[in-house]
Amino acid sequence: MSDPEILIEQANNRGTFYAAVEQDERAAYFYLYPNEVLSSKYSPRPCWLRNLQPAPETRDVAAMKEGMAPMLEVQFCNHPQGKEPLQRERLSIVWLPEGDSAAVLYDGEVLGAIPSWELYTGEKAGSYAADCIDASEHSMTFPLGTPETNQLYGRVKAAMAFWEDWSDDTSQAWGVLQEQFITAYEAQWGKVVKYFAIDGDQWPPMGLGWFEQNDVVYLATMGVSIRPMPMVELIYMEEAPGFRRMELAMALSRKDFSDAEIMELAAIISGLADKPWKQLTWLGEGHTVAAAELPAPFESVVLSTALYNGAALQLPLAYSDKVNLFWLSPITQLEREFAHHKPNGGYDLLEKMIDGQINHVVTKRNALTFE
Incomplete structure (x- = not known):
């Protein structure tokens, strides 16, 4: 044989x-x-x-x-x-x-x-x-x-x-999608100031826009939502179309962070943009991810749509699916451990952050305390 x-x-x-x-x-x-x-x-x-x-x-x-x-x-x-x-x-x-x-x-x-x-x-x-x-x-x-x-x-x-859709003239497909996202972001935060490619010359094309408004720098991705995330269908079943696509964002106070520090923090977004497909995982509300680029005492970020308290932001659909914009907020080791103290503990952490007047705009804040 x-x-x-x-x-x-x-x-x-x-x-x-x-x-x-x-x-x-x-x-x-x-x-x-x-x-x-x-x-x-x-x-x-x-x-x-x-x-x-x-x-x-x-x-x-x-x-x-x-x-x-x-x-x-x-x-x-x-x-x-x-x-x-x-x-x-x-x-x-x-x-x-x-x-x-x-x-x-x-x-x-x-x-x-x-x-x-x-x-x-x-x-x-x-x-x-x-x-x-x-x-x-x-x-x-x-x-x-x-x-x-x-x-x-x-x-x-x-x-x-x-x-x-992406086999021949990907630049045309990407150009349309890119423009839709930039238009949505500019409607909230004004004209894009800087733009970075974060796809590493791999498909799909992904970018990061830099916007500024009222002493806040907004960093937001586009193109991440081209692919649905793995695992989500198993978890959410028929509701998966509402959870399987994402973009990522950070809002950083100009009073607390220099351009150099902001660029370092932008690397966190770039690294997370491809994580679900490189590691066969998914990202969602209340998830935490370690990030070495953060200044002490922070050592991780928590992802959330609930932290956002700005004007309503309408993102384009991706293949008829809703796109979730997850805001990255730095957290301390103790805060991360609290999020992991029980299943879905990230929701508890987000509640405490919101109760403590912490929103999507990142500042060099004091750490939360837990009884």
Whole structure:
């Protein structure tokens, strides 16, 4: 028995996961597997695609004992006598924009899909194959069904349209979005004073605008919301469209911070802008993140929309989703520990900050005290 042949392999946008189709004389499989950094946290996820030989009557335990990918049992596949081998030139891979799930296409049609729904729960992940017609209690592959019965078809179609938006003339797509955000920010804080690219010459394009009003410098990102954040759908389910896209901002008092200090703090925003996709995580209300750039006694930032007490700010939608603008506010070690004292403790910290007259404008304030 020869080793499986890799027919196609492709990394997601940040190289956190790889997608591959492998095939030997017996079966073809689609896999998602993590990069080396994430390999201790996530396991490879398989998706059976087709048998190339007659299907076994019972579970292919013998193959698994030999370390080979098992063929699917005869009652669960639509080709009991096997199918012809897959041809590499007819295969393509579509990553969902979050970067934690993907589908493989054959002649443009969905052949198999591995969603992210079970990735973060620690349980065995399920996958979906077009040639699967049923599944046993032991199976990790389920019928893909039809567009009417399985939402994955719609998600893959939307992902294909998303990548098409950015495939050729990305400068045009970015120019429109960039202008929408600058217009929204300028309506609140006046003309943009400075602009910085914070994408590191990687897709997607992301920028940071510098605005000034009433002795306050406003730093706000644009382009971060092009991608939905990983994990959010698992947590918020049907309400995910209201939480999966973000931009980041800081408001800094001119009386407390020099231009040089403001530039150092801007590095915090730049570093957080890509964090969800580099680390397969998400950012939301009350989350805290360590930040070495902060002046003592601060050592972390807390993210919040609730701290903002300025005039209503209307951000453009991103692919019909609401975009949340999270304000970064420095906190001390004791404040961070308070936020972590129980699940969702960040909300308690934000309440105490608001009660203490702390809002989105960052000053060199006194630390909160806790009884």
